[in-house]
Amino acid sequence: MLKKERHAYIIKQINLHNKVLSSDLSLQLKVSEDTVRRDLHELAESGKVLKVHGGALSKSFHFPYDHIEIYAQESKREIAKKAISLISEGMIVLTGGGTTMLEMARLIPDTLEATFFTISPLVALELAEKKLLTVIIIGGELSKSSQVNMGSKAVSELSEIRVDLCFLGANGINVKEGISDSDWEVVQVKKAMIRCSAKSVIMCISEKLNSVQKMKVCGLNSIDYLITDIKSTDPRVYAYQSHTKVL
Amino acid sequence: MLKKERHAYIIKQINLHNKVLSSDLSLQLKVSEDTVRRDLHELAESGKVLKVHGGALSKSFHFPYDHIEIYAQESKREIAKKAISLISEGMIVLTGGGTTMLEMARLIPDTLEATFFTISPLVALELAEKKLLTVIIIGGELSKSSQVNMGSKAVSELSEIRVDLCFLGANGINVKEGISDSDWEVVQVKKAMIRCSAKSVIMCISEKLNSVQKMKVCGLNSIDYLITDIKSTDPRVYAYQSHTKVL
DNA sequence: TATAAACCTGCATAAATAAGCAAAATAAAC
DNA sequence: GTTTATTTTGCTTATTTATGCAGGTTTATA
Numbered sequence: 011m012l013k014k015e016r017h018a019y020i021i022k023q024i025n026l027h028n029k030v031l032s033s034d035l036s037l038q039l040k041v042s043e044d045t046v047r048r049d050l051h052e053l054a055e056s057g058k059v060l061k062v063h064g065g066a067l068s069k070s071f072h073f074p075y076d077h078i079e080i081y082a083q084e085s086k087r088e089i090a091k092k093a094i095s096l097i098s099e100g101m102i103v104l105t106g107g108g109t110t111m112l113e114m115a116r117l118i119p120d121t122l123e124a125t126f127f128t129i130s131p132l133v134a135l136e137l138a139e140k141k142l143l144t145v146i147i148i149g150g151e152l153s154k155s156s157q158v159n160m161g162s163k164a165v166s167e168l169s170e171i172r173v174d175l176c177f178l179g180a181n182g183i184n185v186k187e188g189i190s191d192s193d194w195e196v197v198q199v200k201k202a203m204i205r206c207s208a209k210s211v212i213m214c215i216s217e218k219l220n221s222v223q224k225m226k227v228c229g230l231n232s233i234d235y236l237i238t239d240i241k242s243t244d245p246r247v248y249a250y251q252s253h254t255k256v257l
Numbered sequence: 258m259l260k261k262e263r264h265a266y267i268i269k270q271i272n273l274h275n276k277v278l279s280s281d282l283s284l285q286l287k288v289s290e291d292t293v294r295r296d297l298h299e300l301a302e303s304g305k306v307l308k309v310h311g312g313a314l315s316k317s318f319h320f321p322y323d324h325i326e327i328y329a330q331e332s333k334r335e336i337a338k339k340a341i342s343l344i345s346e347g348m349i350v351l352t353g354g355g356t357t358m359l360e361m362a363r364l365i366p367d368t369l370e371a372t373f374f375t376i377s378p379l380v381a382l383e384l385a386e387k388k389l390l391t392v393i394i395i396g397g398e399l400s401k402s403s404q405v406n407m408g409s410k411a412v413s414e415l416s417e418i419r420v421d422l423c424f425l426g427a428n429g430i431n432v433k434e435g436i437s438d439s440d441w442e443v444v445q446v447k448k449a450m451i452r453c454s455a456k457s458v459i460m461c462i463s464e465k466l467n468s469v470q471k472m473k474v475c476g477l478n479s480i481d482y483l484i485t486d487i488k489s490t491d492p493r494v495y496a497y498q499s500h501t502k503v504l
Numbered sequence: 505t506a507t508a509a510a511c512c513t514g515c516a517t518a519a520a521t522a523a524g525c526a527a528a529a530t531a532a533a534c
Numbered sequence: 535g536t537t538t539a540t541t542t543t544g545c546t547t548a549t550t551t552a553t554g555c556a557g558g559t560t561t562a563t564a
Contacts, residue, residue, distance in 0.1 A: 012276060013552075014309050025329055026465055027428050027439070028355070029402060032510075042554050047511075063561060064510065067402065131378030131394060138401050147378060147406050149396025149414055154385050159394050167396055260542075279520075289544050294521070310520065310551060511560065521550065529542065534535100 011039065016049055024059055024068045031065040081109065085215045085239035090114035092237045092257045093177060093213055099123055101174045104203055105133055107158035108179040110213050112136055118143070127173060129159045129199060153195065160195045168202040176207030180214045182223035185249045188230045190223040197225045209234040212254075216240045219247070230254050258286065263296055271306055271315050278312040330360070332462045332486035337361035339484045339504045340424060340460055346370055348421045351450055352380055354405035355426040357460050359383055365390070374420060376406045376446060400442065407442045415449040423454030427461045429470035432496045435477045437470040444472045456481040463487045466494070477501050 016039050023030045032050065036043040054061035060069045090113045097103060100123060105111050107130030115136035123142040128134050129150065137145045148171075150164025178200055182190035189212060191197050204210045204227075216238050230236075230253035237257045240246060247256045263286050270277045270285075279297065283290040301308035307316050337360045344350060347370060352358050354377030362383035370389040375381050376397065384392045395418075397411030425447055429437035436459060438444050451457045451474075463485045477483075477500035484504045487493060494503045 012278075012309055012311050012314070014307075014314055015276065022464075026462075026468075031439075043510080044512095044555080045553060048553085131381050134378050134399050135404065138399050138404065141401070145399040145401075146410070147394060147396050147399055149394050149406075152381050152385050152392040152394055154388070154392075157382065157385065159396075161393075163393070290520080291522095291545080292543060295543085505564100507562100507564085509560105509562080511558100513557085513559100514555105515557105516555085517553085519550105519552075521548100523546100523548085525545085527542105527544080529540100531538100531540070533538070 011041075013049070016041070016045075017053060020046075020049060020053060020066070021058060024066060028068045029065060033064075035065075083113065086110045086113045087117065088239040089213050089215065089237050090117045093211060094118055096175060096211060096235065096257075097122065097124060101125070102127070102172075104128070104168075104171075104173040104176040104207055106130065106178045106200070106203065107133060107156060110179055110215070111177060114177070114213075127171060129164055129168075129203075130157065131159070132157060150199075156193070156196060158199070160199050164199055165202040168199070168206050171206050173207050174209065176203050176210045178203060178210065178212055180212050180218065180227075182221045183212065183214055183218060183236075184220045184222055185230065185253065187222050187226055189227040189233065191225050191227055192223045194225055197227050200227045204228055204232055211235040211237060213237045216244075216246060219250075258288075260296070263288070263292075264300060267293075267296060267300060267313075268305060271313060275315045276312060281312075329462065330356075333357045333360045334364065335486040336460050336462065336484050337364045340458060341365055343422060343458060343482065343504075344369065344371060348372070349374070349419075351375070351415075351418070351420040351423040351454055353377065353425045353447070353450065354380060354403060357426055357462070358424060361424070361460075374418060376411055376415075376450075377404065378406070379404060403440070403443060405443075405446070407446050411446055412449040415446070415453050418453050420454050421456065423450050423457045425450060425457065425459055427459050427465065427474075429468045430459065430461050430465060430483075431467045431469055432477065432500065434469050434473055436474040436480065438472050438474055439470040441472055444474050447474045451475055451479055458482040458484060460484045463491075463493060466497075 032046045035046045050066045053059045059066040102125045104127045125144040129148045148167045150159030151161035233254045242256045279293045282293045297313045300306045306313040349372045351374040372391040376395045395414045397406030398408040480501045489503045
């Protein structure tokens with residue numbers, strides 16, 4: 011069998027099953043695994059497949075969702091970096107949704123080994139790109155507006171876990187009222203998330219500081235860290251320093 | 258034998274078998290391999306064949322990967338349309354992952370009101386685009402390779418629900434063994450999905466028919482509908498007709 | 505942390521190729 | 535019909551390519 015024929019066969023198998031194992035191909039094509047590896051290497055090199063340990067994956071299958079345009083990306087990246095510094099090896103982390111969280115997921119180093127629970131399918135998919143992470147999705151009803159899982163199912167699932175660190179976005183935050191949000195369901199889920207976490211982190215771009223929404227999630231005292239895109243020495247966060255640690 | 262005659266013969270062989278080996282031609286034409294090589298070289302030069310190490314291939318065999326991809330997508334769309342015809346107003350539906358399922362999610366009419374459970378975050382996000390659908394994600398550990406939620410958590414969550422219709426992809430399917438897959442975890446989840454559904458549907462492109470994978474999911478009898486991209490009158494699905502309804 | 509599988513590197517071998525050359529076949533000219 | 539010119543072919547040699555195997559290393563997973 012000619013090399014090109016093997017390549018064609020491999021491509022077909024991948025289109026069919028989304029993945030192939032070198033060992034299977036070696037048997038099917040009746041060539042050594044070395045040869046299969048070389049074939050996969052060549053196909054990967056020319057961008058036809060995605061080579062992984064033990065075989066190869068369909069490329070189109072793996073990155074089907076478009077990259078999302080993020081508003082104020084620089085600020086959010088700043089926040090994400092600070093947030094990541096709080097995560098240490100082996101931690102159990104819980105995250106919400108939102109673009110800041112998505113940016114954080116992207117910036118997590120490939121070398122981090124940790125367990126992530128999340129209520130956001132998008133964040134989950136992004137986290138799944140990191141080889142060493144275990145990603146667990148908290149089930150529930152997917153909210154069309156906020157694209158995170160909510161509802162009683164999500165809340166009850168959250169009540170069954172215990173994590174080291176919880177990352178949350180905030181729609182409203184001020185010193186007096188603490189964290190607030192405009193949607194009752196979101197508030198319930200955020201409360202549940204804080205309840206199951208040893209420490210809670212609020213990530214919030216500076217523009218949102220000192221704003222209030224209709225429903226209260228919790229006071230600033232329940233929050234362990236406040237992360238913004240501005241320096242912790244910036245006068246805009248002075249007032250928060252006495253209630254929580256500001257990064 | 259004249260050179261032109263040899264060329265004609267070679268072209269004929271390639272049209273017949275999609276490939277030729279220099280060594281074979283040398284024997285068949287009773288000329289040295291060098292001559293064959295020169296012939297192939299000329300034919301390649303004038304664009305009639307594709308020369309490769311050891312022989313030559315049909316030009317059309319020079320797999321237009323993109324065409325294959327598009328062709329496959331067309332098939333999947335065909336399947337998706339048939340699948341959607343099974344869903345009626347107000348139904349509770351459960352879906353797996355995979356590109357066919359994703360295509361189906363996209364093609365669901367905006368006017369359909371129904372409840373969808375799914376183990377695939379990608380499918381969930383796609384379904385969430387439809388205003389009238391309720392989308393519920395079955396939680397669990399997100400598999401990096403198949404991008405669906407798996408593990409004991411997913412299985413136990415599935416055991417708590419009851420749905421009207423369940424849509425599954427298949428990695429392997431044949432008449433004798435039924436549905437099979439290559440990953441143990443995937444098999445567990447698929448079994449759980451079938452258990453909680455009143456009726457089960459397998460969606461499978463025709464190329465996958467009559468293939469077997471290492472692990473068995475269930476027999477054909479447990480399946481209520483088999484949907485493929487080919488007509489239900491096609492001889493390739495005859496054998497399946499006696500075990501399940503083929504669309 | 506131990507273990508097996510998968511990996512990479514270099515090497516040996518065999519097959520396929522390219523280049524040069526001379527003999528044979530074919531075509532052209534006389 | 536012979537001679538000459540051109541093309542085609544097969545052979546030799548050197549080079550390249552494809553493949554499998556041995557070894558040491560990395561990776562996955564229990």
